[in-house]
Amino acid sequence: MLSKEFFLVGKNIILAAGSLILALSCFFPSIAYCREVAAISPENNIRILPFKHVINIGNALDAPKDIFWGVELKDEYFATIKKAGFDGVRLPVRFSDYVVDGKLDENFMKKIDKHIEAGLNQGLYIILDFHHFNEIMDKPVENRHLLLQIWQQLSVRYSKYSDKLVFEILNEPQKNLTADLWNEYLAGAVKTIRQNNPKRYIIIGAGSYNNIADLKKLILPKTDNLIVTFHYYEPPEFTFQDNPYLGYEQYKNIKWQSSFSERLKIARDFLQVKxxxxxxxxxxxxxxxxxxxxxxxxxxxxxxECVRKEAEQDDFSWGYWEFGSAFGIYDLNKNEWDKALLQALLAKEKNS
Incomplete structure (x- = not known):
């Protein structure tokens, strides 16, 4: 007859084996398993947006007035983007450079109209993003009224446009535009937009450059069809390295090799957002x-690819930065995509 000690030893071996299996399942690629342990259950999903795969056309309309930043926006690009498999374009625009006596320059706005219509005609969602309003970041109180003036004009101008046109109130609040001020200003902007666009999607983000950590400070206005955005370039020493414009020229040869710890960092950050x-x-x-x-x-x-997959795992729509400039995936001279990066973004989509 087997002794009591034998059964105790056997039980301990089984428990140890179970713990080892649990540990290994969390170490080897199963960030998905760790995700379940993190207590976000499958039924607690966030609402899925009608646009999912977006690309930013940066360094074009967001360049300072009369200064060329290397990208001339051509309406033909919208067809190229649609054919590749994207379903939306984010258009960063520096509206604040085109205001005279409180009014947006009509010639400039007709140009914007044309680009928006070209994108909508392709069936794309178009996110109209107020970008590089540097003045409000430095002197928020003095420029609050201008923010509201601009959105009042935009909301009237585009009130009859397709609901596939989305408004983004302000890119990356920062500096002197504190969380408290930003909460006040964004509420005023939403109220202004809703006077003429009661159902249009509106995007807002937290302060400190749309940082994840500042989401807890963001006060959401009470309105339907509100979308919250965040930006992600972690670790910046890797993503921005050797780039003097961004102030990271001192960082060189920084590697990112898709290790478990590197992927886990992204997963944890995104789970915090979710x-x-x-x-x-x-x-x-x-x-x-x-x-x-x-x-x-x-x-x-x-x-x-890792960031894109994590975003989709958490039901986030995403917008890659950007189309054809320093971070770009499209060669403007050769008129061709970087196939590897396009595949990393649209693995399940039609690439061409």
């Missing part, structure tokens, strides 16, 4: 993420 979105009952748009061209191609692909 839990916040569940608690606040809002959908999420990852409005910017990308790696600049000074980084080796293989690592750009690894990081981009």
């Amino acid at each position: 839990q916040w979105a569940i608690d606040n009952k809002v959908p999420v748009f990852l409005g910017e993420f990308g790696v600049n061209k000074n980084v080796p191609e293989n690592m750009r692909v690894l990081w981009t």
Whole structure:
């Protein structure tokens, strides 16, 4: 007859084996298993947006007035983007450079009209993003009225446009535009927009450059069809490295190799956003993420694919930064996509 001690030893071996299996299942690629352990259950999903795969056309309409930043926006690009498999374009625009006596320049606005209509005619969602309003970041109190003036004009101008036109109130609040001020200003902007666009999607983000950590400070206006955005370039020493414009020229040869710890960092960051979105009952748009061209191609692909997959796992729509400039995936001279990066973004989509 087997002894009591034998059974105790056997039980301990089984428990130890179970713990080992649990540990291994969390170490080997199963971030998905760790996600379940993190207590976000499958039924607690956030609302899915009608647009999912967006690309930013940066360094074009967001350049300072009369200064060329390397990208001339051509209406034919919208057909190229649609054919590749994207369903939306984010258009960053520096509206504040085109205001005279409180009025938006009509010639400039006709140009914007044409671009928006070209995108909508392709069946794309168009996110009209107020970008690089540097004055309000430095002197928020003095420029609050201008923010509201601009959105009043835009909301009237585009009130009859397709609901596939989406408004983004302000890119990356920062500096002197504190969380308290930003909460006050964005509420005023939403109220202004809703006077003429009662159902249009509106995107807002937290302060500190649409940072995840500042979501807890964001006060959501009480309105339907509100979307919260965040931007993700972690770690910036990798994504921005060797780029003097961004102030990261001192960082060189920084690697990102899709290790478990690197992927887990992204998963944890995104789960933090998802839990916040569940608690606040809002959908999420990852409005910017990308790696600049000074980084080796293989690592750009690894990081981009990982971020994209994590966003989709958490039901976030996403917008890659950007189309054809320093972070771009389209060669404006050769008129061709970077196939590897396009595949990293649209693995399940039609690439051409």
